[in-house]
Amino acid sequence: VLKVPENIDAKGAAPLLCAGITTWSPLRHWKVKKGDKVGVIGLGGLGHMGVKFAAALGAKVVMITTSPGKSEDAKKLGADEVLISKDEEQMKKHTGSFDFLLNTVPVKHDLNPYIGLLKRDATMVLVGAIEPLEEMHGGLLITKRRNVAGSVIGGIPETQEMLDFCGEHNIVSDIEMIDMQNINEAFDRVTKSDVKYRFVIDMKSLKN
Structure with a gap:
């Protein structure tokens, strides 16, 4: 279980659990x-x-x-x-x-x-x-x-350290929110490097 600081946006925090820890881990290790x-x-x-x-x-x-x-x-x-x-x-x-x-x-x-x-x-x-x-x-x-x-990703303690650091410095990923129904279009855009810099799926759209 990880605690996301309350002051950072959940949408922007989601990719921190992938792209965030993947880059944080080597910066800390070295x-x-x-x-x-x-x-x-x-x-x-x-x-x-x-x-x-x-x-x-x-x-x-x-x-x-x-x-x-x-x-x-x-x-x-x-x-x-x-x-x-x-x-x-x-x-x-x-x-x-x-x-x-x-x-x-x-x-x-x-x-x-x-x-x-x-x-x-x-x-x-x-x-x-x-x-x-x-x-x-x-x-x-x-x-x-x-x-x-x-280096690849990181463990739970290091991920929590990263999230806490993000809370202290107001850091989140730059994201574009999409509906589940647009996943194929988003995939095509990823292959063309047409996203800054992560897509995040709005799971509420799954009900539509």
Whole structure:
């Protein structure tokens, strides 16, 4: 049983039990703290929560995305800066400067450009791509003792900690409420990345 703080909206709290804890758990496990430079790779259901949490923890947050059009949204969510990963000059400026990277990209992609962003002994954690990935260059890991790790959801005590933190900082997921009857349309929109950033079903519509 989990207690949802009374001051946060139930609709926005629902995805916290998935996207929320999935991003909170690695931030806590790797002890992200005030002053750390944290990169959140990918702005979607997971990424938008990663930005909110990292910012509330006091980190300097950089949203790392392939889409320049997401810059404004990222800053509204709490990002201090936006890094366009397709821009080689921008990537070069950030080489070896991140304390932690939260990688929320849900599909196969090349990790090597992101590994190069890490400081010595720093970690990139994957929470999205549960499939085979591109080959990693061992030299990028070996030369600076960098780490690539994975994380998935979290236990009940950690989830309650996350909910309490959300209550203290007034954090919820950005959602769009839909009726049960619109589930197929919502699914199609999810596949087109046309949702900011989670759909929540109004179960009262089930009676209609």
